[in-house]
Amino acid sequence: MSPLNVVVGITGGIAAYKAVGVVRALVLAGHDVHVVPTEGALRFVGRPTLEAISRNPVHADLYEGVAEVRHVAIGQAADLIVIAPATANTIAKLATGLADDLLGNTVLASEAPLVIAPAMHTEMWRHPATQANIATLRSRGVTIVGPAVGQLTGADSGPGRMEEPDVIVAAALERAAASARHDLAGRRVVVTAGGTREPLDPVRFLGNRSSGKQGVAIAEAARARGAAVTLIAANLEVGEPAGCDVRRVSTALELQQAVTEAARGADVVVMAAAVADYRPAGVSESKIKKDAGDGGLTLELVRNPDILAGLGHAPHDGTLLVGFAAETESDDERLLDLGRAKREAKGADFLVVNRVGWTEGFAADENRVVVVGRSGDVVARAHGTKMSVADDILDVVVSELATAAAAADPTEEHESR
Ligand code: CTP
Numbered sequence: 001m002s003p004l005n006v007v008v009g010i011t012g013g014i015a016a017y018k019a020v021g022v023v024r025a026l027v028l029a030g031h032d033v034h035v036v037p038t039e040g041a042l043r044f045v046g047r048p049t050l051e052a053i054s055r056n057p058v059h060a061d062l063y064e065g066v067a068e069v070r071h072v073a074i075g076q077a078a079d080l081i082v083i084a085p086a087t088a089n090t091i092a093k094l095a096t097g098l099a100d101d102l103l104g105n106t107v108l109a110s111e112a113p114l115v116i117a118p119a120m121h122t123e124m125w126r127h128p129a130t131q132a133n134i135a136t137l138r139s140r141g142v143t144i145v146g147p148a149v150g151q152l153t154g155a156d157s158g159p160g161r162m163e164e165p166d167v168i169v170a171a172a173l174e175r176a177a178a179s180a181r182h183d184l185a186g187r188r189v190v191v192t193a194g195g196t197r198e199p200l201d202p203v204r205f206l207g208n209r210s211s212g213k214q215g216v217a218i219a220e221a222a223r224a225r226g227a228a229v230t231l232i233a234a235n236l237e238v239g240e241p242a243g244c245d246v247r248r249v250s251t252a253l254e255l256q257q258a259v260t261e262a263a264r265g266a267d268v269v270v271m272a273a274a275v276a277d278y279r280p281a282g283v284s285e286s287k288i289k290k291d292a293g294d295g296g297l298t299l300e301l302v303r304n305p306d307i308l309a310g311l312g313h314a315p316h317d318g319t320l321l322v323g324f325a326a327e328t329e330s331d332d333e334r335l336l337d338l339g340r341a342k343r344e345a346k347g348a349d350f351l352v353v354n355r356v357g358w359t360e361g362f363a364a365d366e367n368r369v370v371v372v373g374r375s376g377d378v379v380a381r382a383h384g385t386k387m388s389v390a391d392d393i394l395d396v397v398v399s400e401l402a403t404a405a406a407a408a409d410p411t412e413e414h415e416s417r
Helices: 016-028 047-054 070-077 088-096 102-108 122-126 128-139 165-181 213-224 252-263 307-313 332-346 386-408
Strands: 005-010 032-037 080-086 114-118 148-151 157-161 188-194 198-201 204-206 228-234 245-249 268-271 278-280 301-303 320-327 350-355 366-372 378-385
Touching (some): 005 016, 005 102, 016 080, 080 088, 088 102, 088 128, 114 165, 165 213, 165 378, 165 386, 188 213, 252 268, 268 386, 307 332, 320 386, 332 366, 378 386
Parallel strands (some): 005 032, 005 080
Antiparallel strands (some): 148 157, 198 204, 278 301, 350 366
Protein backbone atom coordinates (compact mmCIF):
# COMPACT_ATOMS: atom_id res chain seq x y z
CA MET A 1 0.00 0.00 0.00
CA SER A 2 1.38 3.44 -0.85
CA PRO A 3 2.01 5.70 2.16
CA LEU A 4 -1.07 7.46 3.46
CA ASN A 5 -1.51 10.72 5.29
CA VAL A 6 -3.19 9.43 8.45
CA VAL A 7 -4.69 11.62 11.17
CA VAL A 8 -4.86 9.87 14.52
CA GLY A 9 -7.31 11.59 16.84
CA ILE A 10 -6.80 10.74 20.50
CA THR A 11 -9.46 11.61 23.02
CA GLY A 12 -9.50 11.77 26.80
CA GLY A 13 -9.81 8.25 28.11
CA ILE A 14 -7.36 6.06 29.96
CA ALA A 15 -6.95 3.96 26.78
CA ALA A 16 -5.15 7.01 25.33
CA TYR A 17 -1.88 5.41 26.44
CA LYS A 18 -2.61 2.52 24.06
CA ALA A 19 -3.14 4.98 21.20
CA VAL A 20 0.64 5.42 21.19
CA GLY A 21 0.75 1.82 19.88
CA VAL A 22 -1.68 2.74 17.09
CA VAL A 23 0.51 5.70 16.06
CA ARG A 24 3.65 3.61 16.20
CA ALA A 25 2.22 0.74 14.11
CA LEU A 26 1.07 3.21 11.43
CA VAL A 27 4.47 4.95 11.35
CA LEU A 28 6.31 1.62 11.14
CA ALA A 29 4.02 0.63 8.25
CA GLY A 30 5.40 3.68 6.41
CA HIS A 31 2.52 6.12 6.81
CA ASP A 32 2.77 9.85 7.54
CA VAL A 33 0.95 10.23 10.84
CA HIS A 34 -0.43 13.46 12.29
CA VAL A 35 -1.73 13.20 15.81
CA VAL A 36 -4.58 15.46 16.89
CA PRO A 37 -5.21 14.96 20.61
CA THR A 38 -8.02 16.60 22.52
CA GLU A 39 -7.19 18.60 25.64
CA GLY A 40 -8.45 15.61 27.65
CA ALA A 41 -6.10 13.22 25.83
CA LEU A 42 -3.11 15.40 26.75
CA ARG A 43 -3.88 14.77 30.42
CA PHE A 44 -3.22 11.07 29.79
CA VAL A 45 -0.31 11.20 27.31
CA GLY A 46 2.25 13.95 26.87
CA ARG A 47 2.75 15.85 23.65
CA PRO A 48 6.50 14.98 23.50
CA THR A 49 5.64 11.26 23.46
CA LEU A 50 3.20 11.78 20.60
CA GLU A 51 5.64 13.94 18.64
CA ALA A 52 8.49 11.46 19.09
CA ILE A 53 6.39 8.45 18.10
CA SER A 54 4.57 10.13 15.19
CA ARG A 55 7.72 11.96 14.00
CA ASN A 56 5.55 15.04 13.34
CA PRO A 57 4.61 18.12 15.34
CA VAL A 58 1.45 17.65 17.37
CA HIS A 59 -1.24 20.33 17.46
CA ALA A 60 -4.23 20.36 19.73
CA ASP A 61 -5.22 24.01 19.89
CA LEU A 62 -7.82 25.42 17.54
CA TYR A 63 -6.32 28.89 17.87
CA GLU A 64 -2.73 27.94 17.02
CA GLY A 65 -1.55 28.13 13.40
CA VAL A 66 -4.55 30.21 12.36
CA ALA A 67 -2.56 31.80 9.53
CA GLU A 68 -2.20 28.42 7.84
CA VAL A 69 -5.91 27.63 8.41
CA ARG A 70 -4.88 24.56 10.36
CA HIS A 71 -8.40 23.80 11.55
CA VAL A 72 -9.32 22.66 8.05
CA ALA A 73 -5.91 21.96 6.50
CA ILE A 74 -5.21 18.84 8.57
CA GLY A 75 -8.56 17.24 7.64
CA GLN A 76 -8.35 18.22 3.98
CA ALA A 77 -4.94 16.58 3.61
CA ALA A 78 -5.91 13.33 5.34
CA ASP A 79 -6.39 10.04 3.47
CA LEU A 80 -7.67 8.34 6.61
CA ILE A 81 -8.76 9.47 10.08
CA VAL A 82 -8.54 7.07 13.02
CA ILE A 83 -9.88 8.10 16.42
CA ALA A 84 -8.59 5.85 19.18
CA PRO A 85 -9.78 5.87 21.84
CA ALA A 86 -13.12 7.48 21.04
CA THR A 87 -14.83 8.42 24.31
CA ALA A 88 -18.61 8.56 24.71
CA ASN A 89 -18.30 12.36 24.71
CA THR A 90 -16.37 12.46 21.43
CA ILE A 91 -18.78 9.98 19.84
CA ALA A 92 -21.68 12.26 20.82
CA LYS A 93 -19.85 15.27 19.37
CA LEU A 94 -19.08 13.44 16.13
CA ALA A 95 -22.69 12.32 15.78
CA THR A 96 -23.90 15.91 16.16
CA GLY A 97 -21.13 17.42 14.05
CA LEU A 98 -19.73 19.61 16.81
CA ALA A 99 -16.49 21.41 16.03
CA ASP A 100 -15.43 23.00 19.30
CA ASP A 101 -11.87 21.70 19.16
CA LEU A 102 -9.21 20.96 16.55
CA LEU A 103 -10.23 17.30 16.20
CA GLY A 104 -13.89 18.19 15.60
CA ASN A 105 -12.88 20.70 12.91
CA THR A 106 -10.48 18.21 11.35
CA VAL A 107 -13.22 15.58 11.02
CA LEU A 108 -15.74 18.02 9.54
CA ALA A 109 -13.22 19.36 7.05
CA SER A 110 -12.34 15.90 5.77
CA GLU A 111 -13.79 13.55 3.19
CA ALA A 112 -11.44 10.75 4.24
CA PRO A 113 -12.79 7.49 5.67
CA LEU A 114 -13.27 7.71 9.43
CA VAL A 115 -12.51 4.76 11.71
CA ILE A 116 -13.21 5.00 15.43
CA ALA A 117 -12.34 2.69 18.32
CA PRO A 118 -14.75 3.37 21.20
CA ALA A 119 -13.51 2.95 24.77
CA MET A 120 -15.60 3.56 27.86
CA HIS A 121 -17.27 1.81 30.76
CA THR A 122 -19.87 -0.79 29.88
CA GLU A 123 -22.75 1.31 31.23
CA MET A 124 -21.73 4.27 29.09
CA TRP A 125 -21.35 2.05 26.00
CA ARG A 126 -24.77 0.46 26.54
CA HIS A 127 -26.49 3.78 27.25
CA PRO A 128 -29.20 4.43 24.64
CA ALA A 129 -27.65 7.85 23.92
CA THR A 130 -24.30 6.29 23.01
CA GLN A 131 -25.95 3.49 21.03
CA ALA A 132 -28.04 6.02 19.08
CA ASN A 133 -24.89 8.05 18.34
CA ILE A 134 -23.05 4.93 17.18
CA ALA A 135 -25.98 4.04 14.91
CA THR A 136 -25.87 7.56 13.43
CA LEU A 137 -22.15 7.31 12.76
CA ARG A 138 -22.52 3.84 11.25
CA SER A 139 -25.28 5.10 8.95
CA ARG A 140 -22.85 7.77 7.74
CA GLY A 141 -20.33 5.11 6.83
CA VAL A 142 -18.03 5.46 9.84
CA THR A 143 -16.22 2.20 10.64
CA ILE A 144 -16.55 1.25 14.31
CA VAL A 145 -13.84 -1.06 15.62
CA GLY A 146 -14.78 -2.77 18.88
CA PRO A 147 -15.15 -2.14 21.71
CA ALA A 148 -13.69 -5.41 22.98
CA VAL A 149 -14.99 -7.24 26.00
CA GLY A 150 -12.60 -7.47 28.93
CA GLN A 151 -11.12 -5.88 32.01
CA LEU A 152 -11.87 -2.14 32.23
CA THR A 153 -9.97 0.47 34.22
CA GLY A 154 -11.43 -0.43 37.57
CA ALA A 155 -12.33 -3.84 38.91
CA ASP A 156 -15.18 -4.17 36.44
CA SER A 157 -15.12 -5.91 33.11
CA GLY A 158 -17.46 -6.08 30.10
CA PRO A 159 -17.80 -4.51 26.67
CA GLY A 160 -16.12 -1.11 26.55
CA ARG A 161 -12.41 -1.90 26.41
CA MET A 162 -10.60 -0.34 23.44
CA GLU A 163 -9.63 -2.89 20.79
CA GLU A 164 -5.95 -3.76 20.62
CA PRO A 165 -3.84 -1.36 18.50
CA ASP A 166 -2.98 -3.98 15.85
CA VAL A 167 -6.69 -4.78 15.33
CA ILE A 168 -7.52 -1.05 14.99
CA VAL A 169 -4.67 -0.45 12.56
CA ALA A 170 -5.58 -3.50 10.43
CA ALA A 171 -9.25 -2.43 10.23
CA ALA A 172 -8.33 1.17 9.43
CA LEU A 173 -5.91 0.23 6.65
CA GLU A 174 -8.42 -2.23 5.17
CA ARG A 175 -11.00 0.53 5.15
CA ALA A 176 -8.61 2.98 3.51
CA ALA A 177 -7.57 0.41 0.89
CA ALA A 178 -11.20 -0.33 0.03
CA SER A 179 -12.06 3.37 -0.31
CA ALA A 180 -9.00 3.95 -2.48
CA ARG A 181 -9.84 1.04 -4.79
CA HIS A 182 -13.36 2.01 -5.71
CA ASP A 183 -13.23 -0.77 -8.29
CA LEU A 184 -16.92 -1.67 -7.95
CA ALA A 185 -18.17 1.84 -8.72
CA GLY A 186 -21.20 1.70 -11.01
CA ARG A 187 -21.83 -1.99 -10.20
CA ARG A 188 -24.91 -3.40 -8.51
CA VAL A 189 -24.16 -6.15 -6.00
CA VAL A 190 -26.73 -8.28 -4.18
CA VAL A 191 -25.63 -10.15 -1.07
CA THR A 192 -27.65 -12.57 1.04
CA ALA A 193 -26.52 -13.02 4.63
CA GLY A 194 -27.60 -14.72 7.82
CA GLY A 195 -29.60 -17.88 8.31
CA THR A 196 -33.21 -18.58 7.43
CA ARG A 197 -35.76 -19.59 10.06
CA GLU A 198 -38.60 -21.93 9.22
CA PRO A 199 -41.52 -21.54 11.63
CA LEU A 200 -43.14 -24.53 13.30
CA ASP A 201 -45.68 -22.56 15.28
CA PRO A 202 -45.98 -18.95 16.53
CA VAL A 203 -43.09 -19.39 18.96
CA ARG A 204 -40.71 -21.93 17.40
CA PHE A 205 -38.62 -22.29 14.30
CA LEU A 206 -36.01 -24.52 12.69
CA GLY A 207 -32.87 -22.45 12.18
CA ASN A 208 -29.13 -22.66 11.86
CA ARG A 209 -26.08 -21.08 13.46
CA SER A 210 -25.15 -18.62 10.74
CA SER A 211 -24.53 -15.18 12.30
CA GLY A 212 -24.42 -13.29 9.00
CA LYS A 213 -20.95 -11.88 9.73
CA GLN A 214 -19.30 -13.02 6.51
CA GLY A 215 -22.18 -11.88 4.29
CA VAL A 216 -22.38 -8.51 6.04
CA ALA A 217 -18.59 -8.10 5.61
CA ILE A 218 -19.00 -8.74 1.87
CA ALA A 219 -21.81 -6.18 1.65
CA GLU A 220 -19.72 -3.63 3.59
CA ALA A 221 -16.62 -4.26 1.51
CA ALA A 222 -18.55 -4.01 -1.76
CA ARG A 223 -20.10 -0.74 -0.58
CA ALA A 224 -16.70 0.64 0.39
CA ARG A 225 -15.45 -0.29 -3.09
CA GLY A 226 -18.17 1.82 -4.66
CA ALA A 227 -20.94 -0.69 -5.45
CA ALA A 228 -24.64 -0.07 -4.94
CA VAL A 229 -25.41 -2.92 -2.55
CA THR A 230 -28.67 -4.66 -1.75
CA LEU A 231 -28.36 -6.82 1.34
CA ILE A 232 -30.99 -9.51 1.83
CA ALA A 233 -30.69 -10.01 5.58
CA ALA A 234 -32.01 -13.20 7.15
CA ASN A 235 -32.08 -12.93 10.94
CA LEU A 236 -28.70 -11.25 11.35
CA GLU A 237 -26.91 -11.50 14.67
CA VAL A 238 -24.68 -8.57 13.73
CA GLY A 239 -25.49 -4.94 12.97
CA GLU A 240 -26.69 -3.99 9.52
CA PRO A 241 -24.02 -2.32 7.41
CA ALA A 242 -24.22 1.35 6.50
CA GLY A 243 -25.08 2.61 3.07
CA CYS A 244 -26.71 -0.62 1.82
CA ASP A 245 -30.30 -1.15 0.79
CA VAL A 246 -31.25 -3.74 3.43
CA ARG A 247 -34.24 -6.04 2.89
CA ARG A 248 -35.11 -8.15 5.90
CA VAL A 249 -36.44 -11.67 5.36
CA SER A 250 -36.86 -14.65 7.62
CA THR A 251 -37.74 -17.85 5.74
CA ALA A 252 -36.15 -19.49 2.69
CA LEU A 253 -39.22 -18.67 0.58
CA GLU A 254 -39.05 -14.99 1.57
CA LEU A 255 -35.36 -14.96 0.79
CA GLN A 256 -36.01 -16.56 -2.58
CA GLN A 257 -38.54 -13.90 -3.50
CA ALA A 258 -36.33 -11.02 -2.35
CA VAL A 259 -33.18 -12.24 -4.06
CA THR A 260 -34.95 -13.14 -7.30
CA GLU A 261 -36.35 -9.62 -7.47
CA ALA A 262 -33.07 -7.92 -6.52
CA ALA A 263 -30.97 -10.09 -8.84
CA ARG A 264 -32.66 -8.69 -11.96
CA GLY A 265 -30.06 -6.62 -13.73
CA ALA A 266 -27.51 -7.01 -10.93
CA ASP A 267 -23.84 -7.42 -11.82
CA VAL A 268 -23.14 -9.80 -8.95
CA VAL A 269 -25.16 -11.98 -6.59
CA VAL A 270 -23.37 -13.42 -3.58
CA MET A 271 -25.33 -16.13 -1.78
CA ALA A 272 -23.67 -16.13 1.62
CA ALA A 273 -26.87 -16.92 3.53
CA ALA A 274 -27.35 -20.32 5.11
CA VAL A 275 -30.67 -21.40 3.62
CA ALA A 276 -32.72 -24.16 5.24
CA ASP A 277 -33.07 -27.09 2.87
CA TYR A 278 -36.32 -28.15 4.52
CA ARG A 279 -39.28 -26.46 6.17
CA PRO A 280 -42.11 -27.89 8.25
CA ALA A 281 -44.88 -29.25 6.00
CA GLY A 282 -47.39 -27.17 7.94
CA VAL A 283 -47.19 -24.31 10.41
CA SER A 284 -49.39 -24.72 13.47
CA GLU A 285 -51.55 -21.65 14.14
CA SER A 286 -51.21 -22.20 17.89
CA LYS A 287 -48.32 -23.31 20.05
CA ILE A 288 -47.70 -27.04 19.68
CA LYS A 289 -48.44 -28.54 23.10
CA LYS A 290 -46.11 -30.89 24.92
CA ASP A 291 -48.61 -33.72 24.77
CA ALA A 292 -49.25 -33.28 21.00
CA GLY A 293 -47.09 -36.35 20.40
CA ASP A 294 -47.26 -39.73 21.97
CA GLY A 295 -44.16 -39.44 24.15
CA GLY A 296 -42.23 -38.33 21.05
CA LEU A 297 -43.02 -35.96 18.22
CA THR A 298 -42.40 -36.45 14.52
CA LEU A 299 -42.11 -33.40 12.31
CA GLU A 300 -42.90 -33.67 8.65
CA LEU A 301 -40.61 -31.54 6.52
CA VAL A 302 -40.79 -30.61 2.86
CA ARG A 303 -37.93 -29.49 0.62
CA ASN A 304 -37.25 -25.80 0.14
CA PRO A 305 -36.26 -24.63 -3.33
CA ASP A 306 -32.53 -24.45 -3.99
CA ILE A 307 -32.36 -20.70 -4.56
CA LEU A 308 -28.82 -20.53 -5.91
CA ALA A 309 -29.43 -23.43 -8.31
CA GLY A 310 -32.63 -21.69 -9.41
CA LEU A 311 -30.66 -18.55 -10.28
CA GLY A 312 -27.77 -20.54 -11.76
CA HIS A 313 -29.96 -22.61 -14.08
CA ALA A 314 -32.15 -19.72 -15.24
CA PRO A 315 -30.74 -17.32 -17.85
CA HIS A 316 -28.67 -14.81 -15.90
CA ASP A 317 -26.78 -13.05 -18.62
CA GLY A 318 -24.09 -10.82 -17.24
CA THR A 319 -24.90 -11.56 -13.60
CA LEU A 320 -22.03 -13.21 -11.82
CA LEU A 321 -23.18 -15.80 -9.28
CA VAL A 322 -21.09 -16.53 -6.20
CA GLY A 323 -22.22 -19.33 -3.91
CA PHE A 324 -20.92 -20.56 -0.60
CA ALA A 325 -20.51 -24.11 0.59
CA ALA A 326 -20.57 -24.82 4.27
CA GLU A 327 -19.02 -28.25 4.77
CA THR A 328 -17.95 -30.25 7.82
CA GLU A 329 -15.54 -32.43 5.79
CA SER A 330 -12.14 -32.42 7.51
CA ASP A 331 -9.97 -33.65 4.61
CA ASP A 332 -8.82 -30.71 2.44
CA GLU A 333 -8.97 -32.53 -0.92
CA ARG A 334 -12.38 -34.05 -0.24
CA LEU A 335 -13.59 -30.62 0.95
CA LEU A 336 -12.48 -29.13 -2.35
CA ASP A 337 -14.15 -31.91 -4.34
CA LEU A 338 -17.42 -31.28 -2.52
CA GLY A 339 -17.07 -27.60 -3.45
CA ARG A 340 -16.37 -28.37 -7.11
CA ALA A 341 -19.39 -30.67 -7.32
CA LYS A 342 -21.60 -28.13 -5.57
CA ARG A 343 -20.54 -25.29 -7.89
CA GLU A 344 -21.29 -27.43 -10.91
CA ALA A 345 -24.64 -28.62 -9.58
CA LYS A 346 -25.79 -25.08 -8.79
CA GLY A 347 -24.52 -23.39 -11.96
CA ALA A 348 -22.62 -20.77 -9.93
CA ASP A 349 -19.61 -18.99 -11.45
CA PHE A 350 -17.67 -19.23 -8.22
CA LEU A 351 -18.10 -21.19 -5.04
CA VAL A 352 -16.54 -20.14 -1.77
CA VAL A 353 -15.80 -23.27 0.22
CA ASN A 354 -15.88 -22.83 3.92
CA ARG A 355 -15.27 -25.48 6.60
CA VAL A 356 -17.75 -25.32 9.43
CA GLY A 357 -18.08 -27.29 12.60
CA TRP A 358 -19.06 -27.06 16.22
CA THR A 359 -16.44 -24.38 16.77
CA GLU A 360 -15.44 -23.32 13.24
CA GLY A 361 -17.03 -20.87 10.87
CA PHE A 362 -20.25 -19.46 12.19
CA ALA A 363 -19.97 -16.72 14.81
CA ALA A 364 -16.17 -16.48 14.53
CA ASP A 365 -14.52 -13.20 13.54
CA GLU A 366 -11.98 -14.98 11.35
CA ASN A 367 -12.57 -17.22 8.39
CA ARG A 368 -10.58 -19.44 6.05
CA VAL A 369 -11.97 -20.13 2.58
CA VAL A 370 -11.05 -21.51 -0.81
CA VAL A 371 -12.69 -20.12 -3.95
CA VAL A 372 -13.38 -22.56 -6.78
CA GLY A 373 -13.91 -21.26 -10.31
CA ARG A 374 -15.75 -22.59 -13.37
CA SER A 375 -12.93 -24.87 -14.44
CA GLY A 376 -12.84 -26.41 -10.98
CA ASP A 377 -9.55 -24.65 -10.29
CA VAL A 378 -8.84 -22.91 -7.02
CA VAL A 379 -8.86 -19.23 -7.98
CA ALA A 380 -8.19 -17.85 -4.49
CA ARG A 381 -7.42 -18.88 -0.95
CA ALA A 382 -8.15 -16.43 1.82
CA HIS A 383 -7.90 -16.37 5.55
CA GLY A 384 -8.04 -13.64 8.15
CA THR A 385 -10.76 -11.33 9.39
CA LYS A 386 -14.12 -11.75 7.68
CA MET A 387 -13.54 -8.26 6.22
CA SER A 388 -10.23 -9.22 4.62
CA VAL A 389 -11.72 -12.49 3.35
CA ALA A 390 -14.58 -10.41 1.90
CA ASP A 391 -12.09 -8.23 0.04
CA ASP A 392 -10.24 -11.27 -1.31
CA ILE A 393 -13.51 -12.72 -2.61
CA LEU A 394 -14.37 -9.35 -4.20
CA ASP A 395 -10.93 -9.24 -5.86
CA VAL A 396 -11.94 -12.43 -7.71
CA VAL A 397 -15.29 -10.85 -8.65
CA VAL A 398 -13.68 -7.61 -9.87
CA SER A 399 -11.16 -9.40 -12.03
CA GLU A 400 -13.91 -11.59 -13.55
CA LEU A 401 -16.07 -8.52 -14.27
CA ALA A 402 -13.10 -6.87 -16.00
CA THR A 403 -12.44 -10.00 -18.09
CA ALA A 404 -16.11 -10.22 -19.06
CA ALA A 405 -16.18 -6.51 -20.00
CA ALA A 406 -13.04 -6.90 -22.10
CA ALA A 407 -14.52 -9.94 -23.88
CA ALA A 408 -17.77 -8.07 -24.56
CA ASP A 409 -15.96 -5.09 -26.00
CA PRO A 410 -12.44 -5.98 -27.14
CA THR A 411 -11.88 -2.52 -28.67
CA GLU A 412 -12.07 -0.82 -25.28
CA GLU A 413 -9.16 -0.92 -22.91
CA HIS A 414 -10.28 -2.38 -19.65
CA GLU A 415 -8.28 -2.20 -16.54
CA SER A 416 -7.97 -5.45 -14.67
CA ARG A 417 -8.06 -3.64 -11.36
N1 CTP B 1 -28.50 -22.47 -1.00
C1 CTP B 1 -29.64 -22.02 -1.62
N2 CTP B 1 -30.84 -22.63 -1.38
C2 CTP B 1 -30.90 -23.68 -0.54
C3 CTP B 1 -29.73 -24.16 0.09
C4 CTP B 1 -28.55 -23.52 -0.17
O1 CTP B 1 -29.57 -21.07 -2.41
N3 CTP B 1 -32.08 -24.25 -0.33
C5 CTP B 1 -27.22 -21.81 -1.34
C6 CTP B 1 -26.47 -21.24 -0.16
O2 CTP B 1 -26.79 -19.86 0.03
C7 CTP B 1 -25.03 -21.40 -0.60
C8 CTP B 1 -25.05 -22.63 -1.45
O3 CTP B 1 -26.40 -22.78 -1.88
O4 CTP B 1 -24.60 -20.32 -1.41
C9 CTP B 1 -24.62 -23.91 -0.77
O5 CTP B 1 -25.25 -24.06 0.46
P1 CTP B 1 -24.98 -25.34 1.36
O6 CTP B 1 -25.85 -25.29 2.57
O7 CTP B 1 -23.50 -25.52 1.55
O8 CTP B 1 -25.40 -26.50 0.39
P2 CTP B 1 -26.75 -27.28 0.12
O9 CTP B 1 -27.18 -26.98 -1.26
O10 CTP B 1 -27.74 -27.02 1.18
O11 CTP B 1 -26.25 -28.78 0.11
P3 CTP B 1 -25.93 -29.76 1.36
O12 CTP B 1 -26.63 -29.16 2.55
O13 CTP B 1 -26.50 -31.05 0.94
O14 CTP B 1 -24.43 -29.77 1.50
